[in-house]
Amino acid sequence: MENKDKIKIAFTISCLAVVSILLANKFRKQRKRKQNIGSCYLKSEAKPQHNFKRVLANNSYSAFKHLKLDDDSSSDLHPFESEIKALLENPELEFEFCDGTMSMDMSDTYVWIDDESKLKELAQVLSKERVFAVDTEQHSLRSFLGFTALIQISTREEDYLVDTIAVHDYMGILFPVFANPNICKVFHGADNDVIWLQRDFHIYVVNLFDTAKACDVLSKPQRSLAYLLETYCGVTTNKFYQREDWRQRPLPIDMVEYARMDAHYLLYIVQCLVSELKLLKNGVFSFSFLLSFINDFISKVNSSSENSASSLDDKFYYVFEANRRSNALCLQLFTKEVLEASPGQSAASSIISRHLNDHETSRNNPQFQDLVRRLCTWRDLMARIHDESLKYVLSDNAIIALASKPPSTPQEICSTISQADIDTTDSQNSQNSNSTPRFPSSVVLSHLDDFIYLLQDDINVTNQDDVFQLVLKKHLGPHGSCNLSLYNYGLLSKTNTKGYKKLVNKNGYKFSKKVARKASRELFVQKFSCKSPVYHNCRIYANDGRLLCYCDRRKLEWYLQRDLAKLVDESPPAIKLLFEPKGRPEDEGNDFYIQSKKNICVGCGEGNHYLRYRIIPSCYRIHFPEHLKSHRSHDIVLVCVDCHEKAHSAAERYKKKVASEFGIPLFVHKVVDGNEEQEQNGNGNGSTSVMKLADGGVSPLELRTAAMALLRHGPRMPAQRCQELTEVGRVVKKYYGGREITPEDLQNALLVGMSPHEKRRLQKKKGFSLTTPSTTTPLLPNDHKPMDQSANPNPTGSVHPGPDGSVFATCSSKLSLLGHGPHGKQVVDFLIKEGGEDGVREFCQRWRQVFVEAIHPRFLPGGWDVTHSGRREFGDYSVYNPANKIL
Numbered sequence: 062m063e064n065k066d067k068i069k070i071a072f073t074i075s076c077l078a079v080v081s082i083l084l085a086n087k088f089r090k091q092r093k094r095k096q097n098i099g100s101c102y103l104k105s106e107a108k109p110q111h112n113f114k115r116v117l118a119n120n121s122y123s124a125f126k127h128l129k130l131d132d133d134s135s136s137d138l139h140p141f142e143s144e145i146k147a148l149l150e151n152p153e154l155e156f157e158f159c160d161g162t163m164s165m166d167m168s169d170t171y172v173w174i175d176d177e178s179k180l181k182e183l184a185q186v187l188s189k190e191r192v193f194a195v196d197t198e199q200h201s202l203r204s205f206l207g208f209t210a211l212i213q214i215s216t217r218e219e220d221y222l223v224d225t226i227a228v229h230d231y232m233g234i235l236f237p238v239f240a241n242p243n244i245c246k247v248f249h250g251a252d253n254d255v256i257w258l259q260r261d262f263h264i265y266v267v268n269l270f271d272t273a274k275a276c277d278v279l280s281k282p283q284r285s286l287a288y289l290l291e292t293y294c295g296v297t298t299n300k301f302y303q304r305e306d307w308r309q310r311p312l313p314i315d316m317v318e319y320a321r322m323d324a325h326y327l328l329y330i331v332q333c334l335v336s337e338l339k340l341l342k343n344g345v346f347s348f349s350f351l352l353s354f355i356n357d358f359i360s361k362v363n364s365s366s367e368n369s370a371s372s373l374d375d376k377f378y379y380v381f382e383a384n385r386r387s388n389a390l391c392l393q394l395f396t397k398e399v400l401e402a403s404p405g406q407s408a409a410s411s412i413i414s415r416h417l418n419d420h421e422t423s424r425n426n427p428q429f430q431d432l433v434r435r436l437c438t439w440r441d442l443m444a445r446i447h448d449e450s451l452k453y454v455l456s457d458n459a460i461i462a463l464a465s466k467p468p469s470t471p472q473e474i475c476s477t478i479s480q481a482d483i484d485t486t487d488s489q490n491s492q493n494s495n496s497t498p499r500f501p502s503s504v505v506l507s508h509l510d511d512f513i514y515l516l517q518d519d520i521n522v523t524n525q526d527d528v529f530q531l532v533l534k535k536h537l538g539p540h541g542s543c544n545l546s547l548y549n550y551g552l553l554s555k556t557n558t559k560g561y562k563k564l565v566n567k568n569g570y571k572f573s574k575k576v577a578r579k580a581s582r583e584l585f586v587q588k589f590s591c592k593s594p595v596y597h598n599c600r601i602y603a604n605d606g607r608l609l610c611y612c613d614r615r616k617l618e619w620y621l622q623r624d625l626a627k628l629v630d631e632s633p634p635a636i637k638l639l640f641e642p643k644g645r646p647e648d649e650g651n652d653f654y655i656q657s658k659k660n661i662c663v664g665c666g667e668g669n670h671y672l673r674y675r676i677i678p679s680c681y682r683i684h685f686p687e688h689l690k691s692h693r694s695h696d697i698v699l700v701c702v703d704c705h706e707k708a709h710s711a712a713e714r715y716k717k718k719v720a721s722e723f724g725i726p727l728f729v730h731k732v733v734d735g736n737e738e739q740e741q742n743g744n745g746n747g748s749t750s751v752m753k754l755a756d757g758g759v760s761p762l763e764l765r766t767a768a769m770a771l772l773r774h775g776p777r778m779p780a781q782r783c784q785e786l787t788e789v790g791r792v793v794k795k796y797y798g799g800r801e802i803t804p805e806d807l808q809n810a811l812l813v814g815m816s817p818h819e820k821r822r823l824q825k826k827k828g829f830s831l832t833t834p835s836t837t838t839p840l841l842p843n844d845h846k847p848m849d850q851s852a853n854p855n856p857t858g859s860v861h862p863g864p865d866g867s868v869f870a871t872c873s874s875k876l877s878l879l880g881h882g883p884h885g886k887q888v889v890d891f892l893i894k895e896g897g898e899d900g901v902r903e904f905c906q907r908w909r910q911v912f913v914e915a916i917h918p919r920f921l922p923g924g925w926d927v928t929h930s931g932r933r934e935f936g937d938y939s940v941y942n943p944a945n946k947i948l
Contacts, residue, residue, distance in 0.1 A: 120446075158245075194213075208261055213325075248270075250286070408457075436464060442552075462478070475509075617634055625638065653924035680885030689901060765811055
């Protein structure tokens with residue numbers, strides 16, 4: 062009996078042990094899976110380019126979109142081609158680049174440009190110059206396409222260093238200066254600088270003089286900037302700094318000096334070179350240049366009969382030739398490598414070819430070639446996902462080493478890669494530790510499990526496209542391990558290659574709406590969420606020591622700069638006013654203003670990201686009386702993306718309810734000619750366009766979409782869809798009151814909600830006038846020139862009844878795409894007329910209640926109340942005080 066009990070106990074213990082082991086393995090696998098999902102190094106390593114909100118060249122396989130100045134231009138053409146060709150034919154040759162008194166010693170002062178205001182000041186300075194020198198510093202190791210990290214600009218009086226990392230999103234401010242053909246930009250070796258400026262900022266250089274091209278014309282023994290600096294300025298420079306990491310901030314002093322030197326002496330150097338070119342014009346010229354000119358001239362004579370002896374004489378004007386060669390660089394256009402076969406295929410072919418030339422025994426080894434292609438596909442995609450260079454992710458030698466003798470463990474993989482990179486000639490000869498990546502790279506170390514799969518002999522893939530799909534799904538799929546960013550989002554959706562579209566949409570690897578929604582959400586958060594705390598919780602005290610309110614630092618600085626207050630505390634900042642304030646918040650029942658606020662979503666408490674949300678829609682608030690509109694902090698709260706979506710949807714629904722309640726539609730129903738309205742009413746000004754408002758109206762955005770579809774694809778559109786867009790009660794016909802639609806009606810429908818600039822572009826493209834009213838075709842909003850106040854006494858829109866009981870409204874120049882221009886003003890006017898300011902306050906309370914019911918906020922600031930009155934008077938120094946308004 063005892064033996065049986067012992068056997069039972071032993072069996073029970075064994076079962077428990079087995080179950081424990083199985084559960085432990087299960088939990089271990091789950092933990093490992095979670096670690097793998099969140100193991101990407103970018104989650105802990107910040108990269109400066111990920112803070113950019115405006116990225117023109119992403120890492121997708123789609124082509125780069127160049128700037129289009131008008132709708133007729135093609136993305137394949139240079140936007141300033143005509144201006145550049147004009148400079149090629151008739152350049153301005155009599156030009157002084159420096160005044161001759163330039164010192165060869167650089168001063169210790171320079172201007173560092175790191176915010177928008179300083180960049181605007183620089184643009185104003187450069188717009189007044191006739192010439193300035195430019196140089197750029199790039200960073201390419203830790204970026205797939207590379208990016209401009211610094212721009213050096215020198216005038217005759219000052220050196221400027223533009224921190225393009227800090228002002229990346231504002232660099233368009235310099236666009237007009239660089240595109241101005243009346244201002245000469247001096248570069249040295251501008252071949253790359255020209256396309257880098259296009260790639261990063263849509264800046265196009267017009268009127269360029271390249272000192273390297275001048276060296277070619279002069280047949281200089283060398284054309285490097287270091288040679289020119291030493292020859293003409295007696296200055297030596299170390300190109301070692303060119304390979305340094307220009308992303309680091311602050312820049313070391315020696316790197317700053319190197320950067321300044323590249324641009325500071327260019328104006329003096331170009332003046333010396335131009336003087337030598339003028340001497341050549343007088344008869345001192347080289348035989349090699351003459352020979353090259355004759356060959357060039359003969360080739361052009363064969364293709365054009367317009368060349369004459371006079372043009373031959375012009376060719377000997379060597380300044381002209383240097384200028385012509387320089388401006389020819391401006392016609393270059395940046396292009397991206399477009400996917401033709403599978404990703405990494407061209408790199409794989411190059412690696413295999415080089416390796417087989419050195420190792421004949423590997424020529425008939427299909428396994429080696431297959432592994433190289435897999436690794437190149439993986440490297441190409443991972444470099445794009447993480448925005449790293451191919452060199453940083455995995456070197457060619459490491460790929461050959463892995464494919465030649467595939468390792469089987471993570472330790473062996475790391476060892477193989479390290480040894481291959483150490484043995485490379487580039488690594489041995491490198492003088493700069495930043496020029497080569499540490500090995501293995503962060504990408505490899507974060508995703509070692511990929512190699513274990515890719516290096517298997519029996520991997521279940523039929524071609525390299527399958528590898529691409531598997532890697533893309535794992536790293537950017539619904540549960541991807543890597544961050545979505547502006548650089549890699551295009552890999553999911555943007556391409557101009559049909560094969561790639563089929564690749565992404567292939568059964569089994571679809572990127573569903575869930576993936577797109579996740580990607581869009583993350584990009585929305587990255588672009589529009591607040592990048593710094595909104596509430597600084599700085600304090601303002603009255604002169605008797607009583608707390609008046611909490612505010613941000615900018616408001617404190619406003620008082621301090623005007624000597625209206627003194628600083629009484631530094632952390633957190635607090636000031637005491639030196640004058641008697643108008644009132645006290647607690648005396649006015651406004652406890653909200655004397656409560657500190659947290660930088661979190663008021664709905665769910667999310668603190669990682671948040672956006673400002675206006676509880677009272679702007680279409681109404683902009684028409685409030687000034688003393689109600691200016692005190693708005695109570696009705697601006699912080700919400701996360703999810704709560705913002707809920708609140709916005711509820712607000713749009715309530716707008717429709719307001720429109721129904723007040724009988725003021727959100728959207729325009731019909732627009733008729735002013736002369737027609739004059740005939741109907743027997744009075745009025747025939748020059749004023751009017752809008753007929755009835756029913757719920759038609760959204761201008763919806764109207765324009767339908768009109769564009771009919772214009773572009775009407776003849777090819779399925780009959781059912783075409784009828785759906787034009788039948789009575791549908792989009793286009795509803796706008797025009799149900800009558801038959803003409804092509805002119807569709808053209809006019811495109812103008813609804815357009816800005817004046819968009820209208821001018823459309824007018825230029827289509828060639829029809831937007832200012833002449835028609836008696837047969839309805840005139841649309843904003844289709845007239847801005848009218849004098851006497852012609853339109855209420856430019857924001859007014860309402861008056863028609864003879865048939867319908868409602869008409871004068872056109873508003875501010876009619877937005879959402880169509881709320883006249884609606885908001887009419888609602889506010891009605892509220893003030895019927896209930897005065899109390900009616901407006903009650904209207905605000907209704908909107909606060911809508912907000913509360915939409916997201917059920919649990920983290921509202923203390924003192925926030927639906928019934929908040931907003932009764933506050935303006936202080937003596939308030940910018941909203943009517944007495945302080947500048948007439």
